[in-house]
Amino acid sequence: MKEQVLKDKKIAVVGIGGVGGYLAGMLIREYPHVTLAARGERGRMIREKGLVLHSDYQGEIVAKPEKVVERTEELGPQDVIFLCVKNYSLEQACKELENAVTEETVVIPVMNGADPGERTRRFLKKGTVIDSLIYIVAFANQDFSITQQGDFANLRIGIMDASEEEKNKVLEVSGLLKGADIDHKVSEDIERDIWRKYILNCAYNVLTAFYDNNIGQLRSDPKKDKEYERLVYEAYEVAVKKGVHIAREDADAIVRRFREELEDNATSSLQRDVNAGRPTELETFSGYLVREAERLGVDVPVSKRMYEGLREKIG
Numbered sequence: 001m002k003e004q005v006l007k008d009k010k011i012a013v014v015g016i017g018g019v020g021g022y023l024a025g026m027l028i029r030e031y032p033h034v035t036l037a038a039r040g041e042r043g044r045m046i047r048e049k050g051l052v053l054h055s056d057y058q059g060e061i062v063a064k065p066e067k068v069v070e071r072t073e074e075l076g077p078q079d080v081i082f083l084c085v086k087n088y089s090l091e092q093a094c095k096e097l098e099n100a101v102t103e104e105t106v107v108i109p110v111m112n113g114a115d116p117g118e119r120t121r122r123f124l125k126k127g128t129v130i131d132s133l134i135y136i137v138a139f140a141n142q143d144f145s146i147t148q149q150g151d152f153a154n155l156r157i158g159i160m161d162a163s164e165e166e167k168n169k170v171l172e173v174s175g176l177l178k179g180a181d182i183d184h185k186v187s188e189d190i191e192r193d194i195w196r197k198y199i200l201n202c203a204y205n206v207l208t209a210f211y212d213n214n215i216g217q218l219r220s221d222p223k224k225d226k227e228y229e230r231l232v233y234e235a236y237e238v239a240v241k242k243g244v245h246i247a248r249e250d251a252d253a254i255v256r257r258f259r260e261e262l263e264d265n266a267t268s269s270l271q272r273d274v275n276a277g278r279p280t281e282l283e284t285f286s287g288y289l290v291r292e293a294e295r296l297g298v299d300v301p302v303s304k305r306m307y308e309g310l311r312e313k314i315g
Contacts (some may be wrong), residue, residue: 007178009079019110020084021146025053028063030180035067043068045144052145057153072096083109094123098200101127106169108132113284114198128169131190132157133197154183158190170261192246195239200205200254203231203269205285210306216264227302229255234300241296282310
């Protein structure tokens with residue numbers, strides 16, 4: 001796509017946490033018509049100082065968006081929307097986007113879980129929704145700046161069984177991301193890629209939160225190490241029963257990454273949210289899997305025990 005066509009795009013980012021903040025910083029740096037939806041003190045700080053991104057991978061970035069709106073309903077029609085909210089806020093966020101989404105709008109939910117794209121399509125009922133996942137370590141700070149850690153921030157985008165029109169939309173978004181220097185790939189099987197990450201999260205988030213342990217503590221306990229493995233293979237078995245084109249070696253690699261690659265001091269977003277008394281994505285990382293397992297007749301005893309234990313812990 002020609003550079004000027006990309007420059008003319010109206011782009012919005014909704015949800016300025018770690019993921020949304022990183023994407024926003026990168027997009028604003030390249031494109032003039034980027035609007036952020038940010039309420040209260042966060043919105044005021046971005047209006048006054050710009051979006052501040054401390055990135056190990058991209059360096060220090062201070063990016064001034066064209067506009068910052070207090071309410072998502074104020075966006076007006078957009079060409080591209082990156083939707084980076086928590087799963088429990090997705091339905092409300094889609095309701096608030098009613099005036100921003102036209103039949104020509106492309107919406108990319110960059111969120112955790114196995115089904116945010118499917119749910120976004122159901123809630124919006126218009127526009128083109130592109131499925132995605134991102135590998136990134138990023139979070140918002142108390143001063144509303146964003147920190148991205150590590151030497152990677154990689155997005156995958158795609159649509160299963162896409163029509164020619166949908167394929168063209170995916171390529172347009174790929175061009176937009178490339179122009180902003182956002183590492184990404186157009187996936188040949190986005191469902192498989194989403195489930196690879198989802199299976200990891202079904203173990204990583206759930207076990208760290210259940211025991212309130214970091215990865216090093218879990219790895220050093222043989223019982224917990226084995227439970228991590230079981231969580232991975234239970235989620236894998238659900239994916240297979242659902243018809244996801246995922247291989248046993250994908251699950252093996254997730255277990256191997258836990259045992260050999262993850263940092264000892266690594267914690268999870270679910271663990272941090274539980275400890276802070278904030279709303280959590282337990283239903284995303286565990287509840288969805290347990291319900292799908294029951295629907296499909298797959299036995300997931302460890303996942304079910306930890307889901308129920310965390311529900312009780314959260315209250």
